[in-house]
Amino acid sequence: MGASECMLTPQKGTAAAADASEAYPLLPRHDLSPEDQLEVLRQLYLARYFDVRLIKEKKKGRLTGTLYSSHNQEAVLVGTLFGLRPDDWISPIHRDMPAFFMKDLRSGWDNPDRMGMTIEEVCAQVWGKADSPGRARDNWSHIGSKAKHIIHSTSMLAGTIPVAAGVAYADKLDGNENVVLTYNGEGSTAQGVFHEGINFAAVHKLPVITIIENNQWAYGTPANLEYPLEDFARRADGFGIPGFIADGQDVFDVYDKVMQAVEFARGGNGPSIVECKTFRAYGHGDHDDDRAAKYRPAAEVEQGRARDPIAVAKRYLVEAGVLSQKEADMHMAEGKGASQASDEDFPADVVAYLKRGVEFAIKSPLPAAEEGGMWVFREDGR
Numbered sequence: 001m002g003a004s005e006c007m008l009t010p011q012k013g014t015a016a017a018a019d020a021s022e023a024y025p026l027l028p029r030h031d032l033s034p035e036d037q038l039e040v041l042r043q044l045y046l047a048r049y050f051d052v053r054l055i056k057e058k059k060k061g062r063l064t065g066t067l068y069s070s071h072n073q074e075a076v077l078v079g080t081l082f083g084l085r086p087d088d089w090i091s092p093i094h095r096d097m098p099a100f101f102m103k104d105l106r107s108g109w110d111n112p113d114r115m116g117m118t119i120e121e122v123c124a125q126v127w128g129k130a131d132s133p134g135r136a137r138d139n140w141s142h143i144g145s146k147a148k149h150i151i152h153s154t155s156m157l158a159g160t161i162p163v164a165a166g167v168a169y170a171d172k173l174d175g176n177e178n179v180v181l182t183y184n185g186e187g188s189t190a191q192g193v194f195h196e197g198i199n200f201a202a203v204h205k206l207p208v209i210t211i212i213e214n215n216q217w218a219y220g221t222p223a224n225l226e227y228p229l230e231d232f233a234r235r236a237d238g239f240g241i242p243g244f245i246a247d248g249q250d251v252f253d254v255y256d257k258v259m260q261a262v263e264f265a266r267g268g269n270g271p272s273i274v275e276c277k278t279f280r281a282y283g284h285g286d287h288d289d290d291r292a293a294k295y296r297p298a299a300e301v302e303q304g305r306a307r308d309p310i311a312v313a314k315r316y317l318v319e320a321g322v323l324s325q326k327e328a329d330m331h332m333a334e335g336k337g338a339s340q341a342s343d344e345d346f347p348a349d350v351v352a353y354l355k356r357g358v359e360f361a362i363k364s365p366l367p368a369a370e371e372g373g374m375w376v377f378r379e380d381g382r
C-alpha cells in the first residue's frame with residue numbers, strides 16, 4: 001500500500017473497510033480556495049525560514065542554545081495545523097517549534113485574537129528572555145498556553161498523550177467539539193505511556209488525534225529498531241482505531257489525511273493515528289549535526305532530502321493552475337540548507353515577520369536574577 005493511501009481498522013458494528021477513503025470520503029484539498037492554497041505555501045516558507053534564520057543567528061553569535069531543526073518536515077506542521085478550528089488544541093514537541101506561532105495562523109498573521117502564540121513570544125522563548133512564556137526558566141519548546149489551547153510541552157516523549165486525553169475528556173463533558181492533536185516522533189511510540197494514553201482515548205472515544213512524525217530516526221536509532229513493521233500507523237490496530245498514512249513531504253496529502261481524522265473525531269467516533277512519512281534532514285539537534293553525518297548513510301540522507309516539501313507544494317500548485325511557473329521561480333528556498341539559503345529565497349513578508357520576532361527577542365531583557373527562586377512553590381506561602 002502506497003504512502004498516499006490510508007487504511008482503516010474495521011470498527012465494531014460498522015462495515016469492514018480496508019481503506020478509510022471508502023468509509024470516510026476525503027475532504028479534498030480542492031475544497032481549499034486558491035488563496036488558501038497559496039497561504040499554505042507561504043506558511044511552508046515561514047516554517048522553513050524560522051529554521052534558517054535561527055541557524056544564521058547562532059552562526060553570527062547572536063543566539064546560544066541547542067536548535068532542533070524541522071527542516072524538511074514543514075509539510076507535517078502546516079498540513080496538520082491548517083484545517084484546525086481556532087479552539088482546537090495542539091500538543092507540539094521539540095521538532096515542532098514553529099507550531100507554537102503557526103497555530104490558527106490562517107485567521108491572520110497579526111490578528112490579535114489569534115489562538116496561537118505570537119512570533120515575538122516564540123522568538124523570546126528561543127532567546128530565553130523575560131518576555132517569553134517560559135521567562136527563561138526552561139528552554140526551547142517547553143512552553144504552553146491554556147488560553148491559546150496549546151498543551152505545555154515537556155521532555156518526556158509521548159508524555160502529553162494522557163494529558164491530551166484529559167483535555168479532550170473535559171471538553172467532551174462541557175459539550176465542546178474541539179479535537180486535540182498530539183505530535184510525536186516515531187521513536188516515542190515505543191513508550192508505555194503512548195499506549196496507555198491512546199488506549200484510554202479509544203475506550204472513551206475521545207477526539208485525540210495522534211500525529212506520528214516518522215522521520216526515520218530517533219536521535220541515533222533507526223526506525224526499524226523502534227518497531228518491527230514498516231508502517232507506524234499499524235500501531236492503531238492494537239487500539240481498534242483508524243490508522244492513516246500521509247506522505248509527509250506533501251502538505252496537501254497531510255492536510256487531507258488529518259481532515260479525515262478530524263471529521264472522524266468530531267463525529268464522535270473517537271481517536272485515530274496519522275503517520276506522516278518524512279525524513280530528518282540534519283542531526284537530532286544542531287549539536288548532533290556532525291555525528292549524524294557519520295551514523296547515517298550519505299545515500300539515505302540524500303534520498304530523504306530529495307523531495308523538499310516546498311518544491312512538492314509548488315509543483316502541485318503550478319499543475320493546478322494556482323501558481324504560475326514564473327511566480328514559483330521567484331523564491332528558491334527548496335533544497336538549500338541554512339548556509340546556502342539567503343533572504344531572497346523567501347517571500348519578503350515572511351522575512352519581515354521573522355525579523356520582527358528576532359529583533360524583539362534580542363531587545364527583550366533577561367529576567368531578574370531574583371526570579372530564579374520564584375514560582376517553584378505557591379507564591380502566597382501556603
Ligand SMILES: Cc1ncc(C[n+]2csc(CCOP(=O)(O)OP(=O)(O)O)c2C)c(N)n1
Binds near residue numbers: 187
Ligand atoms: C521518555 C524519554 N526518553 C528519552 C528521551 C531523550 N530523547 C529526547 S528526543 C529523543 C529522540 C526522539 O526521537 P523521535 O521520537 O523519533 O522524535 P524526533 O526527534 O525524531 O523528531 C530522545 C531519545 C526523552 N526526552 N524522553
Ligand SMILES: [Mg+2]
Binds near residue numbers: 185187213214216218
Ligand atoms: Mg524520529
